[in-house]
Amino acid sequence: MATQIPVDEMHDQIARVPRRLWLEVLHGWVTTVDHKKIGLMYIGYALFFLVIAGFEALLMRVQLAIPNNHFVSPEVFNGLFTMHGTTMVFFVGMPILFGFGNYLIPLMIGARDMAFPRLNAFSFWISAFGGLLLYFSYVGGSGLYGAGSAPDVGWFAYAPLTARVFSPGHSTDYWTIAILLSGIGSIGTALNIVATIICMRCPGMKMSRLPLLPWLYLVTSGLAFVAIGPLTAAQIMLMLDRYVGSHFFDTQAGGSAVLWMHFFWIFGHPEVYILVLPAFAFANEIIPVFSRKAIFGYPAMVAASVGIGFISLSVWAHHMFTVGLGPGGNTFFTLATMIISVPTGIKIFNWLATLWGGKIQFTASMMFAIGFLFQFLIAGLTGIMLSVAPFDWQLGNSYFVVAHFHYVLVGAILFMLFSAFYYWYPKMSGRMLSERLGKWHFWLFVIGFHLTFDLMHVPGLLGMPRRIYTYEADRGWMIWNVLISSGAIIQTVATLLFVYNMVWSYFKGPIAGPDPWDAWTLEWSVPSPPPSYNFAEIPTVASRRPLWDLKHPEDPDSDYEMEQGSPHETQKEGA
């Protein structure tokens, strides 16, 4: 029935292998098919690009701090925002979420590895190669034309700016191929995650007992399947336009610029949910543990996630309210976009209900999760504003939109990622992150975040469009931009503190033990870090929280789930 916690001495013996040469270590990492090592490589690779793309953002903020600044040229600035956006979405967001998924899913469902370990390694390396290729454009972007140049078409690369007549050289090709490659990797990993969750669950783990993190990864991976196909198709059509003389997007020869927008956004909007659902997944694990309560409304949370997945496929043209869809199209996409706020609202309310009546522990991880909750609420509300098509005619492509999606990507996703680091770093490394540094990190980051992204809404309301390398002095935008830029510096300091914390704790942090948070899912039943085979003995589970059952044998969840035929405010007293 209950899970065996393997505390074999075998693990200690395995941990005590003699020191190896660095070349052997490297060889081990390069050739590994272990989901945990691949997960860590994904995470490390994403953190590397996070630092690079964050630095690009910092350069842009310096340029925009004052009007008519000459810190960087327009060409460099346009390259910076293109690379920043592309990197953050494809080479930070996707890999870091896949990294956590890779690491955690087999452990949480009681499996020894992913369904296809070799595909897993292939997916990682092909994505990694894509990222390196993108940055190689800084060296080889202009090809025979001269020195290097980064792509400068914006991260959504609207046609016909990407045509050869407007983008000579090879920088756009590096962009296209990098995204093609990362797309192949993403589809491989998505397929792997779906197969793993469907086929590799341990005995007793019915889909109705699947922890919410794998549930949401199932939805996100399904979305990735559907969404990345059109993007890849569009990239191939673009390559054909550029080199074979086809005219899909070549407006000078009768092609359609709007066609590209449809292709891109039918990928691009689900992509937002591909990125945010894993953040929800972390919240679904972390908020209950630090509230010391079961998640409120598990079936509703699953239904809301699946609902978001489906609805998110029908909202893409809300990015296109100003391209002249006509009133019918604008009305439809307004409604579809507004509807998605309902399942999203259910999630927020269920998290609040999980906190309600709990014993909330303000660990660094929980503080970031609460920050996520608060900021995601605001991001959702500005999202409702943008879903109102006429309001979007004013707000679209302004700094208000930039503020809105950074609220989602930084305020929600990055905060939740930091929360996940504080929560699972002990599992991955065997050592705790410093809580003291973590709280400094939290408060600095919160201050910097709100200084930057709260105020960033304002210049948008005052008519400042995005993607301009400089602006006129008479528009009243300067004061806001100065403050926004200063917030960026505070966030940079906070992030460096986090990196320092990770390095310092790896060597000096307190030993974590298998279950430092007194948590309830299977990954906490194995040593930290887990052995390569994860479980000495495949566990059998009888509820959604197998370790709760183990720790509270007098009051197991399995009792509640048995009687779920009448689930009216089923309530149990604590141990």
Place this chain on the structure above:
Amino acid sequence: MFASQGWCGFAVVILSAFVADPTNIFAPAGTPASSIFSLSMLVLGITAAIFLIVAGILAYVLVRYGSRASNGQGEQEPPQIYGSNQIELSWTVIPVLIVVMLFLATTRVIYTTEHAQRLANSLDVTVIGHQFWWEYRYPQMGVVTANELHVPVSDHAHPLPTYLTMSSADTDHSFWVPRLAGKMDLIPNKVNTMWIDPQTKGLYLGQCAQYCGVQHAKMLIRVYADTPQEFAAWVEHQQQPAVDDPAAAEGRDIFMHNACISCHTIRGTVATGRFGPDLTHVGGRDTIASGSVRNTSANLREFIDNPANFKPGALMPPMHLDAHDLDAVTAYLTTLK
């Protein structure tokens, strides 16, 4: 709806704190911008109310249920509550009702703006986006100009809207003058329309809002709303051929014997290019370089010498004229009032 008016009032006070700016979306001066403004106040009211309620609950929960003492392993776990169908149903149904209400209000503004009855006396202007400037053509009047759009003032008693028919000569652009209307994209191979009706005389600023290439940032828009009399006078003046001032004959000859004519039009001369702005009455404009600098002799001279002085990335190449020729061409262009 009535409850939200309180919020609207509150929001207006907050927002009017930064109203002095020339491109503020909350300082509407035309019908489309005004109807968006009213709708946005409703939306802001509703979202502010949701924010206060939900953030309030969050704050309450954190204070009420935050663990004060160290929460050791030995302590009791709180009661485990797994869910409640009634409560979950209520926070599904209430958002649905809000969505329905918002959707209906939105649909009305979409249709009144995009399906507005076209008035017989309305003015038509064709707007063509170029890297990185605006071409304005008045087909009813035979006027062609660039970067400074003149339209008549329209008031409720005598509505005189201007319909803009828009497309692009190269990449995507977007026409955005926040005080007059929401933005509309200019897309090659596609024709879009929008309308504006400035209610008070004056100058309205805006700029390109769709990334269109290197110099996207300085593709600025100036809309002059003139009284009907002023507008008629402006049109009549624009319809005249270019001034031929004998004093500037040398500059004119240099212009006509250089590459200038392959990109620029000066009506009544051999200059018939269409790649760059029409210069027939360039001397009468307030600004050059699509609104980025004042139209002074010194600025004009610097621009002709090398457009990248003001607009790096502009498609006009440096003209490589010597100082004397530069002076002469500048003098000629300033006579083209």
